[in-house]
Amino acid sequence: METIALIALIVLAIGVGMLWIHLLNAQHAARITAYHFSDPLPRPPGLPDDTGRRAHRTDAHRTDAHHPGADR
Numbered sequence: 001m002e003t004i005a006l007i008a009l010i011v012l013a014i015g016v017g018m019l020w021i022h023l024l025n026a027q028h029a030a031r032i033t034a035y036h037f038s039d040p041l042p043r044p045p046g047l048p049d050d051t052g053r054r055a056h057r058t059d060a061h062r063t064d065a066h067h068p069g070a071d072r
Contacts, residue, residue, distance in 0.1 A: 043049075
């Protein structure tokens with residue numbers, strides 16, 4: 001009998017935890033929806049359109065011809 005009560009208590013605790021997490025996620029989603037970000041700032045003249053990290057090539061993508069002394 002104690003084993004059944006313990007299992008029922010564990011299942012109940014898991015259910016309450018799932019409900020609590022669900023309610024917190026819904027509250028967080030509502031908070032994100034309510035917050036409106038401002039428009040991005042305009043780019044200063046002379047800068048390229050994309051200055052992000054993906055716009056720049058890394059050493060892994062370059063060939064040995066671009067690296068003097070790479071044949072050492």
